[in-house]
Amino acid sequence: MSTGNTEQEIPLQHAEAHSNPASANAEPAEPVSPETSSAQPDVGAGVEAEAVADTRVFHTDDDAKDGLTKCERCGATEISLNIATGMLRCGFCRHEFSTQNAAEAFNLDTDIASLEGTLMGSGSSDIIPSAEEVLTFKCTACGAEVVIDTNNSTQARCHWCRNTLSMNQQVPNGAVPDMILPFSINKESAVERIAKFVGKRKFFAHPTFKSEFNPENVMGVYMPYMIVDVNAHARLSGEGEHQTRSYTVKVGDKEQRRYDADLYNVERDFDIHINDLSVESSSERLNQNTAENTNNIINTIMPFDVENSVRYDSNYLAGFTSERRDSNLDQLKPIAHTQAQDIARHRVNDTLKFYDRGVRWTNETVDVHGERWVSAYLPVWLYSYQQRKSNGSTFLHYVAVNARTGETMGSVPLNKGKLFLVSGIVQVVGMIVGTVLVVLGI
Amino acid sequence: MAIHDLFTILGTEVLAAGSSDDDSGLLGYVLFASGFVFYAYVFIRYRNTDKRHSHESETEASLANMKEKDEFVKARRGLTNRRLRGANNTAVHGALNKSTAGLLGNSTAGLLSKLRG
Numbered sequence: 068m069s070t071g072n073t074e075q076e077i078p079l080q081h082a083e084a085h086s087n088p089a090s091a092n093a094e095p096a097e098p099v100s101p102e103t104s105s106a107q108p109d110v111g112a113g114v115e116a117e118a119v120a121d122t123r124v125f126h127t128d129d130d131a132k133d134g135l136t137k138c139e140r141c142g143a144t145e146i147s148l149n150i151a152t153g154m155l156r157c158g159f160c161r162h163e164f165s166t167q168n169a170a171e172a173f174n175l176d177t178d179i180a181s182l183e184g185t186l187m188g189s190g191s192s193d194i195i196p197s198a199e200e201v202l203t204f205k206c207t208a209c210g211a212e213v214v215i216d217t218n219n220s221t222q223a224r225c226h227w228c229r230n231t232l233s234m235n236q237q238v239p240n241g242a243v244p245d246m247i248l249p250f251s252i253n254k255e256s257a258v259e260r261i262a263k264f265v266g267k268r269k270f271f272a273h274p275t276f277k278s279e280f281n282p283e284n285v286m287g288v289y290m291p292y293m294i295v296d297v298n299a300h301a302r303l304s305g306e307g308e309h310q311t312r313s314y315t316v317k318v319g320d321k322e323q324r325r326y327d328a329d330l331y332n333v334e335r336d337f338d339i340h341i342n343d344l345s346v347e348s349s350s351e352r353l354n355q356n357t358a359e360n361t362n363n364i365i366n367t368i369m370p371f372d373v374e375n376s377v378r379y380d381s382n383y384l385a386g387f388t389s390e391r392r393d394s395n396l397d398q399l400k401p402i403a404h405t406q407a408q409d410i411a412r413h414r415v416n417d418t419l420k421f422y423d424r425g426v427r428w429t430n431e432t433v434d435v436h437g438e439r440w441v442s443a444y445l446p447v448w449l450y451s452y453q454q455r456k457s458n459g460s461t462f463l464h465y466v467a468v469n470a471r472t473g474e475t476m477g478s479v480p481l482n483k484g485k486l487f488l489v490s491g492i493v494q495v496v497g498m499i500v501g502t503v504l505v506v507l508g509i
Numbered sequence: 510m511a512i513h514d515l516f517t518i519l520g521t522e523v524l525a526a527g528s529s530d531d532d533s534g535l536l537g538y539v540l541f542a543s544g545f546v547f548y549a550y551v552f553i554r555y556r557n558t559d560k561r562h563s564h565e566s567e568t569e570a571s572l573a574n575m576k577e578k579d580e581f582v583k584a585r586r587g588l589t590n591r592r593l594r595g596a597n598n599t600a601v602h603g604a605l606n607k608s609t610a611g612l613l614g615n616s617t618a619g620l621l622s623k624l625r626g
Contacts, residue, residue, distance in 0.1 A: 494544020
């Protein structure tokens with residue numbers, strides 16, 4: 068991120084340093100008037116930054132407004148995503164519009180090599196534990212108080228006048244991200260992909276699952292992620308071997324293979340610029356112990372085309388649910404940095420083709436000079452199935468579809484009795500055939 | 510995971526147990542474990558416990574200002590291993606799904622834990 072965008076340098080004290088004091092300090096128990104919100108000082112649409120030490124925050128909700136967000140043509144609040152075009156569409160006059168591309172709006176496409184320190188979007192700021200998750204807004208159309216549970220959405224319909232109220236300003240509870248990537252694969256296509264995926268795994272599937280499986284129950288969910296750009300310097304040193312000869316020797320009455328190789332000391336010293344590394348920012352999704360859950364399924368459908376993300380607007384959530392971010396940078400940085408080191412280790416393999424027997428790195432150093440963090444909602448079609456086991460415990464299986472690329476992955480409950488039986492038959496046949504082959508020395 | 514990967518891992522273990530680099534009878538030894546291999550293959554195909562986002566290869570990255578140093582040390586003769594012992598240039602440490610990291614690290618631990626589970 069170019070430092071030219073840094074207009075202010077204000078000490079940052081975690082998320083309390085948002086430029087939007089009314090939003091950050093909002094008392095959720097008190098109705099928050101949209102008029103009050105919109106009356107806040109207009110700091111312009113440009114990217115603005117706050118800094119402390121080497122951390123700077125650029126604001127991504129400066130011109131965002133809470134409350135009724137109306138169609139600019141007819142004034143209706145019935146606005147939702149048209150998946151076919153990727154744009155927001157008014158439900159009454161059919162007017163279509165979209166928010167600005169996030170990369171352009173926040174200068175996210177600037178040279179990664181120029182990144183220094185930590186630069187983060189205001190939607191990525193630390194979550195303050197005391198920040199309420201359920202917020203109350205005052206409907207400006209009728210005066211009623213409307214509650215939004217940010218755990219599942221940032222929108223709610225007024226129960227009196229039926230207008231839709233949106234929450235677009237960031238409060239330090241992780242509900243409003245810096246950007247959002249709209250769904251581009253529709254429900255029908257997702258249902259088809261899930262049915263095809265499960266259809267290939269029916270023979271050993273649990274009978275209860277087979278009888279209850281209904282892909283129509285798929286839900287569109289915006290999952291929280293952090294998108295990270297990293298400017299780092301890496302230095303790896305160790306030993307590599309290049310094979311010079313392969314031959315067989317006689318040991319007793321058997322032949323064994325032997326190898327000759329040249330040993331080298333190897334060093335690689337380079338800069339690495341990582342673009343759009345994606346990390347889950349929901350603590351629940353970060354737990355990917357496959358003995359406990361199937362969160363690895365959702366992890367597998369990455370990556371997303373995050374460069375097509377747009378500025379956040381709650382209307383993109385209409386008809387979908389969302390999962391709130393509940394992890395801060397302190398928790399996510401070690402994961403991102405370890406993954407950055409993995410990327411460096413793998414990318415440098417392009418320079419190691421001579422070492423056909425492999426390289427053993429004994430020293431790896433990756434110094435992160437600069438990084439840019441942006442929070443995002445990314446779209447997933449999710450089919451979930453709660454399996455009830457005979458011991459009374461439950462296990463949640465997912466089949467997930469990346470709602471941008473269509474990549475599909477899933478976990479299908481097994482009929483273990485049937486699988487044990489067939490495996491046993493395979494084992495018996497294998498033992499018989501194997502014994503014959505060993506006797507024949509094949 | 511393709512079934513030939515499982516065969517490779519399991520075959521390596523069988524050979525290691527026999528303390529022999531002799532290839533004769535390998536297929537027979539592998540068939541001794543065919544039921545376990547079949548169970549693991551179906552388990553992984555249905556549950557996909559080994560799957561994860563391959564951040565190390567699926568994330569866009571560019572290298573710059575590369576400095577390379579390759580210094581010959583010595584020639585080694587009569588080595589029994591096909592690969593450099595302890596080679597870690599394809600290791601992955603940042604995978605959230607650790608069972609995958611185990612498999613990628615050429616360990617049978619992940620596979621065996623699945624078989625036990």
